[in-house]
Amino acid sequence: MIPNLNNLPVYDTTGVNERIARFCTRSIKSSSKVEGLKLALSMIDLTTLEGKDTIRKVQQLCYKAMHPHDTLKNIPTVAAICVYPAFVKEAKKALHGSDIHVASVATAFPSGQSSLEVKLLETKFAVDQGADEIDMVISRGQFLAGNYQYVFDEIAAVKEACGKAHLKVILETGELDTLDNVRKASEIAMYAGADFIKTSTGKIQPAATMPVTYVMLNAIKDYYLKTGKMIGMKPAGGISTSKIALQYLVMLNEVLGEKWMNKNYFRFGASSLTNDILMQLVKSETGIYQSINYFSKD
Amino acid sequence: MQKNKDKSMFKASWSYNEAPESTDHIQIKKKYDLYINGKFSEPIKGKYFDTINPSTNEKIASVAEATFEDVDAAVQAAKKAFESWSKLTGKERGKYIFRIARLIQERGREFAVIESLDGGKPIRESRDIDIPLAANHFFYYAGWADKLAYAFPNRTPKPIGVVGQIIPWNFPLLMAAWKLAPALATGNTVVLKPAETTPLTALKLAEIIHESGIPKGVVNIVTGAGETGTAIVNHPDVDKIAFTGSTNVGKYIQKVTAGTGKKLTLELGGKGANIIFEDAAIDQAVEGIINAIFFNQGHVCCAGSRLFVQESVANNVIEKLKSRMDTLIIGDPLDKNTDIGAINSKKQLQTIENYIKIGLNEGGEIYQPDCKLPKNGNWCAPTLFLNVSQSHRIVQEEIFGPVLAIQTFRTIDEVIEKANNTPYGLSAGVWTQNGAKMFHLTQKLNAGVIWGNTFNKFDAASPFGGTKESGFGREGGLHGLKPYVKFD
Secondary structure (H helix, E strand, C coil), X not given: CCCXXXXXXXXXXXXXXXXXXXXXXXXXXXXXXXXXXXXXHHCEEEECCCCCCCHHHHHHHHHHHHCCCCCCCCCCCCXXXXXXXXXXXXXXXXXXXXXXXXXXXXXXXXXXXXXXXXXXXXXXXXXXXXXXXXXXXXXXXXXXXXXXXXXXXXXXXXXXXXXXXXXXXXXXXXXXXXXXXXXXXXXXXXHHCCCEEECCCCCCCCCCCHHHHHHHHHHHHHHHHHXXXXXXXXXXXXXXXXXXXXXXXXXXXXXXXXXXXXXXXXXXXXXXXXXXXXXXHHHHHHCCCCCHHHCXXX | CCCCCCHHHHCCCCCCCCCECCCCCCCCCCEECEEEXXXXXXXXXXXXXXXXXXXXXXXXXXXXXXXXXXXXXXXHHHHHHHXXXXXXXXXXXXXXXXHHHHHHHHCHHHHHHHHHHHHCCCHXXXXXXXXXXXXXXXXXXXXXXXXXXXXXXXXXXEECCEEEEECCCCCHHHHHHHHHHHHHHCCCEXXXXXXXXXXXXXXXXXXXXXXXXXXXXXEEECCCCHHHHHHHHXXXXXXXXXXXXXXXXXHHHHHHHCCCCCEEEEECCCCCEEEECCCCCHHHHHHHHHHHHHHHHHXXXXXXCEEEEEHHHHHHHHHHHHHHHCCCCECCCCEXXXXXXXXXXXXXXXXXXXXXXXXXXXXXXXXXXXXXXXXCCCCCCCEEEECCCCCCHHHHCCCCCCEEEEEEEXXXXXXXXXXXXXXXXXXXXXXXXXXXXXXXXXXXXXXXXXXXXXXXXXXXXXXXXXXXXXXXXXXXXXXXXXXXXXXX
8 A cells, every 4th residue: 555655754955965975984994895895796787778789788798797807706796687678588598507687677668658558568578588677667757746646556566567576666866856755756666565676777867876875775774664674775877986886885884784785685786887896806906906908898 | 564673683784994094194292382472482380291192091292281470471472462463454464364274274184183182083073074164263264354344334343452262172273263263363462271181283283373473472372271271360461361161160260350351251061952843854863963962972062962852753763863873983083984082081081971870870761872992091882861851960961971861842832941941051953844943943042053954063154152151252253253352
C-alpha cells in the first residue's frame, strides 16, 4: 500500500550541504584508503547505455569487468554490467562462469514515457534474456503532477514482472527539483517493492550528487527502522574519480554503517570510475602514478 | 514484519587510518616572554609557568608570568603610545590592521596547529573556523578604521584610551582578534592578557603584530593567571576593561570597576536553549544539536547546552541523536578526522566530571557512546542527560563541556517560558520549517544571539553578546565599535 506521504521528514538544503562538507573533509589515508578503493571497485555497475552500443562493445566491457587490471593481484571484479535489454543475452554469455551480475535498464529508459503495458513487456523481455537486475525509471511526469498512486502502482507492477530479478528504481533526482521530493519518491519506491533505489539515469544533469544520496540514505535508514527491511542504494552518473567515490563511501559508512558496506546494498553506476580506482591502487602498491595508457579502456 | 532496532545495526565498520596534520612547519620557542612596548622582555620578577598540551598533559613551553610591575610597564607603554596612535588617521591605522590580517592568513596553518596543540581542539575546527574567523575579524575592522564617521552619523567618535582586555581559553586566537581589532580600529591602545592555559597563539600573534610594524606600545601582551588579570582591572590608568570569561569573574570585575570611571564590557557564561519543533528538518536538527553542544568539546559560552524537543518527535530525535553520536570520532586533536578533541585542562575536566556526577545523583538518565578514549590527557565522552527538568542543577548551571541536558516540551508558550527561565541570556537556537513560528520565537526569546535552523555560526559582521548574567556590550559588526569609542 502507498505510504503516508504527508508526514515525511523535510530537508533543509543548507543543513544538508553542511553535513556533506563534513563527509568530504574526512582524510582517508594508506591502508584505509586501499580498503575503500577495493570496496568501491567491487561495488561498480560498469555501464554502457548508448545508442551506438553493439554486441562487440558489450563483450569488450564484459571482459574488462572480469579482468579489471590483471597485473594487480587481490583486487575484486566489479559487481555488475549495466546494459540495454538488447544486450543482456550476450552479456550473460560473456560473463559466464563469473559471479558478475547483468543489470538491464528497462521501462522506456531513460524518459519512462510509455505505457505500463510496454514497460512490463520490456521488463519481462530483459528478465527472460537472463538479467539478474532490472534498473527501472519512475514516471517523473506523473510524480510531479502529484499522481503518487500511479507511480507506486507502476513500480509494484514492474516488481512483479521482475520475478527473481532484483529491482533498482531510478528516481531521476535531477528532474525532481527538491530534496523533499527525493525523499517522497524514495518512500514510494521502497514501499512499492524496490530492492535498490537509484539516483539517476546518467542522461540528465545533475546526475548523482551527495546531498541527494544523503537524503536517500536517510530514507533507507528510516525505512529499515520501521520495517526491518534493508534497501540498497545506487548513486549513478558523475562519480568519475576515486576521491568522489571515497567521499560517498565515507557517507555510507557514517549514515548506514557496516551492514550496507558491500555490493549487495551499495553500487556505483559509473563507467570511467573503474580506471581511476585502478590507477590509485597501482599507485598505492608502487608509489608512482602510471600513465592512463597503462589502463585498458573498453 | 520483523522489527530489528538493534543499535549496533548502523555502526560504522570502516575505520579511517590516522591522518595527523604535520607539525614540522611550526615554530614554538621553549620560553616566551612578555610583549611590552614593542619588545619581548623577561618578567621583572623572573617567574615562568608551563603551558600544557591537554591531549597528553606534556609541557609545550614556559611562559612568563606578569606581575603588577609588568602590567604597570605595559599600561604605561600603552598610555604613552595612545598620544600618537589616537591622532593617526584612520586610514593609517587601517593599514596596520590589514597587515595583521594578511599575516594571520599567511601563517594560518601554523596558527591552526598551535591552537590545537595548546588548547586541545580538533584541527578541523582550528583550521576551518578559528583561524579564518580571526583573520576575518581583523579585515573587517581594518575596513572601519577610516569610516568611523559613517558608523556614527552626526557624532564624533573618539577613542577611549588604554584598554585592558582579558580573554578566555576556549577560542584563544579568535577572542584575541575579537578584542584587538575593534580597539585598534577606533584608535585605542591595548594591554591584552590571554588565558594561562592557552597563551601560545596570542604570543604568536604578538610576533605578527611586531612584524606588522605597528608603533611600539600600541599592543602589549602580558601572560599570567588571575593575579595578572586583577592587576589590569585595578590599574588606575586603564580606561576600559573588556572581559570574556566566567560570570563569577565578570561580577567581580563589575564590582571593582564600579565608580572608577572605567568603561566595561562583559561577555560571560550561558546556558543556551536549543529548541526543536516537530515541523523541523529533523535530520538537520540532529546535526545542529551535535554542532550546538559538541563543537569545541562544549567549551563554548553560547553552546546549546539545554535541548528542548517537542514531545511528538522526541523519541525519534533522541534515537537519531544517539545513533549520530556513535559515529563521532574522539581523539588526537591534530588528526584531521577527529570530531571531538581534548578537554582544555585537568581542572576543567574535573568540573565536567563533577557535573556528570551531580546529574547522575539527581537521577538523570545518562547516555554516552561506546567510544575508546585515549589514556593520557584530558578526555570526556560526549554525554546526554535524559529525563531531566528545569529543577536539575545540570540544567541550570553552565558546565562548559560536552554534556547536553534534554527536556521535552508540548506547546510554544511553554518552551518560551522555559527557555527564558535561566539567569543567562547569551544564545538560543530554533528549528522549524515554519517561518512565522520562527519569527515569533525570535521575538520572545531573551538572548543576545538567536540562530534559526543552525547553531554556533559566527561572522565578523554580526554582533555577538548577551543579556542578563551573560553580560553586556557587543563584539562584531557595527555594534562592536561602540564599546571602544566615546562622544563629547
